[in-house]
Amino acid sequence: MTTALKDYFIFVGRCARETIHGDWRYFLWMTALTAVALLGLNAYAKQLVIGLSVTGMSDQVSWGLYIANFTFLVGMAAAAVMLVVPVYIYKDETLHDVVILGELLAVAVIIMCLLFVTVDLGRPDRFWHMIPGIGKFNWPMSMLSWDVIVLNIYLALNAHICGYLVYMVYCKRKPAPLWYIPFVFTAIVWAFSIHTVTAFLYVGLGGRPYWNSAIIAPRFLASAFTAGPGFLILTLQVIRSVSKYRIDDKAILMLRSIVQVSMIINVFLLFCELFKEFYTDSAHVASAKYLYFGLHGHYGLVPWIWTAMVLDLVALVLLMLPQSKSLKYLNLACVLAIIGIWIEKGMGLIIPAFVPSPLGEIVEYFPTLNEWLICAGIWAFGMLLYTLFLKMTLPVLTGDLTPTSSPPA
Amino acid sequence: MSEEQKSDSPGGDISRRAFLAAAATAAVAATAAALAPLKDIADLPSLEEFLRKHYKELTPADKKAILARIAEQVKSKYGVTPNVTDLPPLDGVEFGYALNIGRCVGCRKCVFACVDENNQSRNPEIQYIRVLEMKKGSIDVESANTTYEGEVPKKDSYYMPVQCHQCRKAPCVKACPVEATWVEPDGVVVIDYNWCIGCRYCMAACPYGARRFNFEEAQLTAEDVNPEMGYLSNRPRPKGVVEKCHFCLHRTRAGKYPACVEVCPTGSRKFGNLLDPKSEISTILQTKRVYVLKEEVGTLPRFYYYFDI
Ligand code: SF4
Ligand code: SF4
Numbered sequence: 001m002t003t004a005l006k007d008y009f010i011f012v013g014r015c016a017r018e019t020i021h022g023d024w025r026y027f028l029w030m031t032a033l034t035a036v037a038l039l040g041l042n043a044y045a046k047q048l049v050i051g052l053s054v055t056g057m058s059d060q061v062s063w064g065l066y067i068a069n070f071t072f073l074v075g076m077a078a079a080a081v082m083l084v085v086p087v088y089i090y091k092d093e094t095l096h097d098v099v100i101l102g103e104l105l106a107v108a109v110i111i112m113c114l115l116f117v118t119v120d121l122g123r124p125d126r127f128w129h130m131i132p133g134i135g136k137f138n139w140p141m142s143m144l145s146w147d148v149i150v151l152n153i154y155l156a157l158n159a160h161i162c163g164y165l166v167y168m169v170y171c172k173r174k175p176a177p178l179w180y181i182p183f184v185f186t187a188i189v190w191a192f193s194i195h196t197v198t199a200f201l202y203v204g205l206g207g208r209p210y211w212n213s214a215i216i217a218p219r220f221l222a223s224a225f226t227a228g229p230g231f232l233i234l235t236l237q238v239i240r241s242v243s244k245y246r247i248d249d250k251a252i253l254m255l256r257s258i259v260q261v262s263m264i265i266n267v268f269l270l271f272c273e274l275f276k277e278f279y280t281d282s283a284h285v286a287s288a289k290y291l292y293f294g295l296h297g298h299y300g301l302v303p304w305i306w307t308a309m310v311l312d313l314v315a316l317v318l319l320m321l322p323q324s325k326s327l328k329y330l331n332l333a334c335v336l337a338i339i340g341i342w343i344e345k346g347m348g349l350i351i352p353a354f355v356p357s358p359l360g361e362i363v364e365y366f367p368t369l370n371e372w373l374i375c376a377g378i379w380a381f382g383m384l385l386y387t388l389f390l391k392m393t394l395p396v397l398t399g400d401l402t403p404t405s406s407p408p409a
Numbered sequence: 410m411s412e413e414q415k416s417d418s419p420g421g422d423i424s425r426r427a428f429l430a431a432a433a434t435a436a437v438a439a440t441a442a443a444l445a446p447l448k449d450i451a452d453l454p455s456l457e458e459f460l461r462k463h464y465k466e467l468t469p470a471d472k473k474a475i476l477a478r479i480a481e482q483v484k485s486k487y488g489v490t491p492n493v494t495d496l497p498p499l500d501g502v503e504f505g506y507a508l509n510i511g512r513c514v515g516c517r518k519c520v521f522a523c524v525d526e527n528n529q530s531r532n533p534e535i536q537y538i539r540v541l542e543m544k545k546g547s548i549d550v551e552s553a554n555t556t557y558e559g560e561v562p563k564k565d566s567y568y569m570p571v572q573c574h575q576c577r578k579a580p581c582v583k584a585c586p587v588e589a590t591w592v593e594p595d596g597v598v599v600i601d602y603n604w605c606i607g608c609r610y611c612m613a614a615c616p617y618g619a620r621r622f623n624f625e626e627a628q629l630t631a632e633d634v635n636p637e638m639g640y641l642s643n644r645p646r647p648k649g650v651v652e653k654c655h656f657c658l659h660r661t662r663a664g665k666y667p668a669c670v671e672v673c674p675t676g677s678r679k680f681g682n683l684l685d686p687k688s689e690i691s692t693i694l695q696t697k698r699v700y701v702l703k704e705e706v707g708t709l710p711r712f713y714y715y716f717d718i
Contacts, residue, residue, distance in 0.1 A: 049451075123647075142583065
């Protein structure tokens with residue numbers, strides 16, 4: 001056992017050494033990401049010293065950009081599973097090779113999620129109050145406790161699956177099904193659970209009619225399964241252009257059909273929600289009105305949401321047209337869909353629930369520069385992590401890094 | 410990549426190392442610069458504070474030490490010697506509150522009495538009570554006005570003050586991931602300001618907009634400080650935690666009325682023991698027309714509104 005563990009650590013160490021090699025493009029990319037991440041860190045240091053008053057949040061709008069990003073990213077994390085399902089359930093091998101890349105993305109994204117929750121805390125020094133066992137964990141009552149648990153388990157599951165499969169490739173051994181198949185299937189169920197629980201975080205609040213709708217969880221899933229694979233379509237193309245790793249167009253087109261179907265469902269569910277809100281036209285429509293048309297002279301979110309609507313629709317049309325079989329159009333559609341969903345699932349889902357407040361106050365929320373910097377910092381850090389993960393695994397997958405290959409300089 | 414490396418001459422190797430070392434140094438320096446604002450941090454918790462247990466797990470000795478420490482902190486910060494207590498709930502008491510909506514004139518005296526009593530931050534000013542100005546003919550709070558000004562009462566309006574309703578089925582308690590907020594045996598929903606992690610999930614959960622967040626260090630002068638302090642009620646709160654109305658626990662558990670009840674010039678505010686059938690509050694609940702706000706959300710408040718007649 002101990003030698004096995006030792007071998008594994010040697011493997012991780014050798015992979016880690018890969019990250020200090022690369023061409024100028026790699027170093028430029030990493031430097032840029034580091035710079036943005038540090039700007040974010042600096043902004044966070046300011047927030048720690050002064051308090052959350054450096055954000056645009058208020059007693060009325062008590063959650064903002066951080067939680068919006070968190071919500072969006074939980075969705076992205078499920079992308080991994082959209083690759084795993086065809087491979088392991090339908091035995092369609094098209095995506096087999098890229099499964100690991102998707103799972104690595106999930107790991108990086110979950111870490112970003114946890115960071116977004118952390119920067120939102122007023123007392124990050126007390127984070128340990130949330131650790132089951134030593135803190136005081138309000139489980140099973142609090143949905144936030146559930147969310148913390150499912151996110152961490154999802155992180156562990158994916159980290160294990162990636163680590164194990166890559167290690168097996170490295171050792172040139174056939175992975176033992178017992179060591180990964182059960183985990184893969186658990187991870188599939190789990191991907192749905194991280195969404196559902198995150199959606200329940202909002203749905204469970206009777207005092208916020210805008211969220212108190214059974215359709216939120218399915219809407220979440222649909223948009224996640226659009227944005228996640230969409231992001232992977234883009235990433236895979238970058239990977240194959242900068243590394244020796246071969247990725248077939250077939251895999252990318254397979255992802256395209258996933259994005260296509262999810263996007264249709266996404267837009268359909270959005271339509272259902274809009275119908276319910278505006279046709280009923282009860283007093284509870286105030287939040288939706290604020291979002292789409294503005295309320296009593298306050299129009300803060302209107303430009304955002306209409307941008308999102310237009311992006312979503314253009315993306316949908318593009319995806320439907322046969323032209324999007326060409327990568328150029330497909331990429332455009334993915335970029336549009338990702339931005340559209342980021343707005344709609346982030347700002348569009350979180351902020352209107354607070355406007356008007358339960359007592360009818362209309363306080364608008366505008367993120368501050370400091371807040372934007374922190375968000376940008378976390379995004380840069382997440383991309384940095386993902387790049388490092390790829391840098392560590394790709395040489396193994398291409399067969400350049402084996403137990404016997406000569407160590408890089 | 411590996412081809413490049415294999416062709417790396419020993420000289421190239423050295424320059425690569427030098428490059429990496431320079432990059433690492435630059436990264437460390439940049440990180441240090443990014444973290445520079447932290448040198449101004451003023452409220453780092455002491456080790457004792459950091460490791461403190463949840464309120465419900467404290468022994469009496471722990472509590473005593475904590476109360477002494479709080480008194481010490483208040484003294485050094487404001488130069489006022491406070492009397493910090495942690496009064497236990499009284500047996501056979503469940504507090505309830507009733508507000509005569511026909512009488513309230515919207516003068517907001519209660520709002521400011523509350524701020525004076527409870528050591529809230531003065532800048533930005535934190536107020537627990539919001540008075541809603543409602544148009545006659547509407548009970549929809551979502552169309553109320555909380556920022557009204559000018560002479561009150563206005564002819565076409567009536568006034569409905571809202572503060573924490575001390576819900577029997579409190580959504581905020583259910584939401585809190587760390588049990589930093591809970592219902593006491595006498596029915597008051599309290600917050601342990603030393604346990605709250607500031608996630609603000611409870612604020613999203615509260616249907617009455619009752620909870621307030623300390624977005625920055627509370628601004629309070631020595632004259633502002635009310636030295637009669639309770640651990641779960643009005644002791645000064647740290648930055649980054651949530652607070653709200655607690656029915657003036659440090660007063661009411663000692664047999665006094667909440668500050669807002671005492672100050673109200675129209676006698677619209679009534680407070681007492683729901684378990685005592687002869688108390689004023691019980692009589693009101695039995696004999697007046699009583700309703701609760703947002704009954705449909707199922708929170709079962711201990712705060713009632715009523716009309717004479
Ligand atoms: S009014 Fe709000 S803060 Fe007060 S107990 Fe009810 S839910 Fe909690
Ligand atoms: S802000 Fe504090 S009291 Fe409110 S839910 Fe979070 S930890 Fe609990």
